[in-house]
Amino acid sequence: MSTFLQAIYEGLINGTVYAMIAMGIALVWGVMGILSFSQGEFLMIAMFIAYFFTTATGFPPVLALPLCMGVLFVLGFCIYKTIIYKALQGPTLSQRLITFALSMVLVNGMLMLFGGTFRTIQNTGMDGAFSIGPLVIAKNRIIPLIIAICIFCFMLWFLNKTRQGKAIRATSMDKTAAELVGINTEKSYSLAFGLSAAIAGAAGCALSYYYYCYPSVGGNFQLFGFIAVVMGGFGSVEGAIVGGMIMGLVDSLTGVYFNTAFKYLGVCVIFMLILQFKPKGLFGGK
Amino acid sequence: MKFKRVISGLLAAAMVISLAACGGSGSGGSAAPAAEAGTGAAAEAEAAPAASGDVIKIGWLAPLTGTSAENGQQVTWAAEMIVDIINEEHGDINMLLAADAGLPNLGGAKIQLVEADTKGDTTVATSEAKRLISEEGCVAITGQLTSGMSKAISVITEQYEVPLVTAGSAVTLTDGTEDYDWLFRYNLTDATYIDDSYKLMDEANAAGHEIKTVAFLSEDSEFGANIVTVEVDKAAEYGYEVVENMTYAANSTSLSSEVIKLKDANPDCLMVAGYATDVILLMKTMKDQDWFPKMLIGQRGGFVTDDFFSALGADTEYVYSTGGWAPDIEKDCIASLQELYPSYSNGIAFNEGMSKDCADVLLIAACINQAGTTDSAALAEALKNPDVDCAQIFMPWESISMDENNQNTAATGVVTQVQNGSYVTVYPENAKNADAVFEAPTWSAR
């Protein structure tokens, strides 16, 4: 029983990371229809920022959260204005390949700048573990969990309650109609891309508590982000969160009860099964 | 009509020309032009071996980008250091070829390391190997770091008859390739490393510690797959009960389910084969879940990298690692190397991970010197029967004796344990510098 509970708990924790990456992908997909391959690399850059912040100042990485999100937002905004803006005029496939090539440039650029050393933050200020009943809870996984929950709430609030968030959602539903009612779709686009990078930034900051950081770390998470998005429902941010959580659970439970070698296989199989019964994803209906 | 005829005529002519050129020296004849291309540069170098200032090229393939980039870079620095020691006069270092500038038997010819990036991808590796052989005219190739790369490249070196010296440890590298004439390995195979691990466990039992069960955790690439096969076979031989045998996907997003299972099985000894990324994550996850086995034996890989220490700090304490080298081996030249290396590596210390591959560079240089020529057949002969004084190399071996598969059977390894922040040799008896701490304390007791 304790094993089961522990597996569920760990699965949910991992799920929050998948969910955060998936949210960014879902936002870009929903609003401008691009399948962004560079999301993982934004995550990696944020991890580097969190790492350097912590080693330079000695403060815990959570304080780097605004910095991570801010820098990544600006980076995403700039990338939108220089590359994606132009790419949007071309075919969908070109856009996908451009983000793929962009990720190649970012990975290897970081490799040139900082080398391929595996860095971890050793003094997160939260060391050791405590237990509640049968559960062993690591202290350094609590802050990432809180960050993730805050980001989820913030995104849901932003997209559903604020004026700008509603504008982004309107743009994603129908661009022409949105323009007709006076929404500046160009602004929505750039904001959405910047925001998706910023979410990856938050994910990177959270992840830096217990994961190592090096230039190609983003690739480990990229595919699972995609899968979570499709599982939840194309381009739906709420769906991405649920999709990410399901993936974390499946990954953890297959590992514990079936075979660790096939835990990602389990994720892919569940994903394909869901698609067979709900071809538009769990929350897809659009 | 006329036009089509002209075109078909042209095409036919081109076909004939190319086929004729191919047939003349192609698949039928054994002396293929590509082989000429391969040995051509070597032949040129051979034409004037005496002139000092000659340069002999050794091909060096390492992953300089991708996941293993850091490891590849550090090993490359080590190889550069060895080449510099060979090329310059270092009377103070008691190492082969250090005292003279260049190779004395070839009129002081200098060694040049031609570096190429494998990107950790076999296609790229073979493509680069071909470039090193034909464009650069390298007389030998080494430094692939992993067995998988060596396997891919050995096909090329076998075809173009260029010696390949590997430090990969897979048993299948020499066992599956009995008829390979150009593949050499001076370092150990997994079989010896794993023998050492079990013998250390025997010692623990002899010292009154209860080590009965063992679990294996290995990554799913070439490296882990080879090791786990040997581990399972030998567990029965040494009489240990295997309670868990897990493979995980390399560069995992999380290792928590693995650790949950391990915690459930609670083995006395855990053997891990993984690269630095996963080893770091594993140690962190084990700490998060508050579990540590009595003995954790790493099979090199991530455990012998510098990142293991820099990323984990004090958490590395009590971890064992097998290895072909240790900083406290009693050979004269090791101290000099340790002193010299940080100036190449921005301060990183010389470690096991780099020692094996750069030892290969030294041995190739020594064998070229022994052969007195860069002719590949003579070099292969020298590599088969190297006449080197093992006191003058920095590996723990007493002697070198090559079997029919070109595997050094006299190589010996060590087992080291992290004590006070660095690896100390704890096995075998005649090489050890400290007693092993057989039962590691739990995380909370540290």
Place this chain on the structure above:
Amino acid sequence: MLKTLFGDYSKKQLAIGAVLIVIALILPQLTKSLFMYNLLILIVIWSILGMGWNVMGGFCGQVSNGHSMFYGFGAYCVGLPLQYFGLSPWIAIPFGMCFCACVAWVIGKPVLRLKGHAFAICTMALAECMRYICVNMEFTNGAKGVNMFKKGVNPILFLQFKDPRVYYYLYFVIMLIVLAVTKILSKKRFFYYLRTIKGNEDAAASVGIDVSRYKVRAYMLSAAIVSLGGSLYAQYMLYFDPASMMTLNVSMMIVLVAVMGGIGTVFGPILGAIVIECLSEFTRASLGQYGGLDMVLYGCLVIIIVLFLPGGLLTLPAKIREYMDRKASKEGAAK
């Protein structure tokens, strides 16, 4: 048949084509470098892969990001029969193509129901699944890979040549055959249906085209050609492992080759393969030791080409002409 092959082209174009083929045939005779031979062979193999993907992604508009699966299967289909039964690749290669077509047929129907990005991600997930299976199964040798190199076998029977130029000529001929097949098919009803499906699936269905059946057929053909590419690759390298063949990167490169050259065109993939392979090999050979610089440069060039030539490099002459015309007309207007 000759008419379907050459009928479209003017004499000038045919002459250029013939000259290009002659150059391609003579090129290996001009160099003795293994690196150049290797480059030429990789170009030919990647052209085949690109052409295979193009049937599906270019003509039918179903963008798969998981073709590395068939690439890997193609390699296994020559490697494993050789290991277990000593089967000659002459039999194993067609077998592999049939096998991959069957796989595509089985998975085609459920997977092809998905559209757009979802289809791409699903194929990616499928390819990952297959990689995990191949890496962990005993009979595929797992991660240890398949070694096909044997000394002293009959070079013609087992396609193991010492001279890389033999590979090049053989593969070049195979590539021309694949090219001819795509060219002929592109004039047939099958490919017209595919183009209609690409244009608008609902419209295609409304004029009576069995959309899902033709999509599955395109998928099967595509899989078979990519499998051929994988078999040829394995036969040339003589050692392969799943970790370097069945990755997401390989899938993306296959797409890139077709898109770079000109998606949905017959010759595009060849041009794409030439550009991509030359770019990656030469940047690596000259800048490889600077840890990452070559990939940064390569990535930037890819971004620039894809960004400014969304129709592929084949549209470059047209673009230049258009630019010249515009400039000329502007100057004319200024006067």
